[in-house]
Amino acid sequence: MTNSICEFEDADLFLVTGSNTTAQHPLIGSRIINAVERGAKLILIDPREIPLAAFAELHLRQNIGTDIAVLNGLMNVIIEENLYDRQFVADRTEGFEALKAAVSRYTPAVVEMITGISAADLTRAARMYARADKAMLAYAMGITQHITGTDNVKACANIAMLTGHVGRPSTGVNPLRGQNNVQGACDMGGLPGVFSGYQPVSDEAARKKFERAWGVEGLPAQAGLTLGGMLEAGRKGALKALYVMGENPRISDPNLGSVDLALSSLDLLIVQDIFMSETAALADVVLPAACFAEKGGTYTNTERRVQLTQRAVTAPGQARADWEIIADLCRRCGLEAPYTHPGQIMEEIRSVTPSYGGITHERLSKTYGLQWPCPNREHPGTAFLHSAQFTRGKGSFQPSDFTPQGEATDQDFPFTLTTGRIYCQFHTGTMSRRVDLLEREAPEPLVEIHPEDAAKLGIRKNDLVEVSSRRGSIRLKADVTTRVPRKVLFTTFHFHEAQVNLLTNPACDRTSGIPELKECAAAIRRCP
């Protein structure tokens, strides 16, 4: 997020797309609701009628997978009607002419044909967003989990730069991170091509710095594999060993049939987790890990806030903190791992990561955390990013064209299946499905289908149905609801009883490798 969570309170306008905010980020969703109640405006771009729709001035329900056309269409109106921020574009950005040329084809009429959003609504949304004083754009997996995920994200950045809606309080671009520490994992280099703090492995100076810090030589200059790439290499026999920590790809990854093939082709599978997950059940070695309450350390949340936690209870049995397991493993591999406390690891992070340079356990213990960049011990942390300039200097407009979704519907698979999450369960359920109250609230998988489609197929609420794609089929109960548009099915990946990722398409974004979990062609029928 370029902004902070509390800044949602003071914005004038929100553009929310691909985020069921009240369900997945309820404390951000509630701030949006409070702001709307005091007069702020909400533009929602989402195919489903999520709870925030009740608070939206405009709800644009685009055809799934047409986000770039929507965003290009908005930018086209903003440029055509001279509503863009000339000063910001001139001073802070480059590549405007190329953007203008690229989006000029996306007239409201063309966008209406592609996206299903009326030209009038699109135009109104563009004017509202451009004219707002403090506008916050927020998005989540609905933008990223597409084969055009990277381009979708760039389009979000483009429209914010075009209107100067970035770099001020309550004004910016806010990808809402889905887990308490997914920001921290990325910050620490849990990505194929970077060291901590997004220092690229291709940068020789960065490599030298880490070689010195770690007392090693020859750190690779090439980016490693993405998760999808690892599984593919496993299937081909090119990858021999996989060490999985706190991840459950046997439920969470697309086209599960091929995930099992990849995992069983490995010579060695190590899984480190707090519970015996589906993936751990296949492992050669299971390393029991301590849960959040059984270890100390830090988490970095969606607003870049690094927060310290203390151990509250002792870990059961052989379970140990992740850092203890990894340090012990290092020692057994003959490496030095001179850590006896997570505070020492934070000191190492500080020494090699400029944006974490001023973050120490001692400072964290006296505050509610520090937001990076926090380059030195005197620095108070940063509430919002890009106030004077962007990380690279000038912001670069990177336009892209709409391309149709990876898997088209046809006569046999006439529905678009989209997947997501619900309020009372978390991811593959390894944790939330062990909580009695959550399990009572959301005990079983449901597939949402529009009443008109359901009537045609003789499906009633709570009927058992079979949903299938070109890769597999699952059985679950139907929820007949106008929450989904016609010809769209929605379900979640929380339930092992009906693993929707047996159906999903493994096609990936070519830059980031994120799979297209938000759309695949599917069929549905009532089980006899």
Next chain:
Amino acid sequence: MKLLAKKDVPELLQAWSQRYEVLSPGTTEQADCIFGAFSRDSFTLSYRKPPMPPKAALLPPSQVIFTIENGRYADAASAGRTLLFGIRACDAMGILQAKSFFQRDGSDSYVSRRSDESVIIVNACSGPQNETCFCTTMHSGPYADRGFDLQLYDMGETFLVEEGSARGAELTGSQFFFAIGDAEAAGRIRTFRQKAQKAIPSVPEVARAMNILKAGPSCDSVWERLGKKCIMCGGCAYVCPTCTCFTVADRVHTAMNGQRIRSWDACLFSGFTREASGHNPRPTQASRLKRRHEHKLLYYNKIDTQAMVCGCVGCGRCSDYCPVHIGTLEVVKSIAEQVGQ
């Protein structure tokens, strides 16, 4: 009547810790005030309304009530001798209400074994703790008139100590307490009470909303509006001193081994009333909010409310903590404004 010097309080609590599990106000490293296990290092007397009411002392958020080991039943619910030091009058009333509820239709032994031997020491409020306090409206504060063993009145360097039970009188027998003439003490307490009472504004919308609900005009427009924005976190029930709903679940480890747990529940969750068939008599968030607030303001039970105004003790926590501002104060004001006109 007795006097207690404030500087002696940590020593006194240390002494009481021999016999009781002492819960008292304390300060965290981040300078927040919470109510928890007494420790000399974190103990403080400059505290305001703590975020959580003390109901966890009777009804823990989650509690193993029995275990089955190799097919054999064993009662596992813990007993307790808790000493609650310095709770507020509204919270003492919350405990009275909760105890009364748990003793109706047969005593809840898991609660009574934690509450029967417990001690309640109220610190009377000299004024509002924050802007959401409305105990004077609900007749639950700023001082307690029953439901305490000892009540403290802040006189600056000392506390005046009022005894509310034989157990309380026994506790003031130690060297920390000094006698003071009853007539003088009564006068000082009277002055304290009058000043405190005046300092906490009353909220006339409570009575108006209760009358509107009783008279029966539809308040559906209020429930619909609030239901749309409720994010179903259940926080209002968790911070409420009089919310005592719980759920029971079995954790089966192996065929002959497991535990039965009971834990806090909230009537704002859809599964709270969902029936086995899938039918839900409270199918929408609006209908669940209606039920919750009618339970406090309309369908309260005269026995359980200890002859108080209703099922709400006016602590204001639901208004303090609801992320979308659906506390009792906002609800009664909405009803009074929207429906009353």
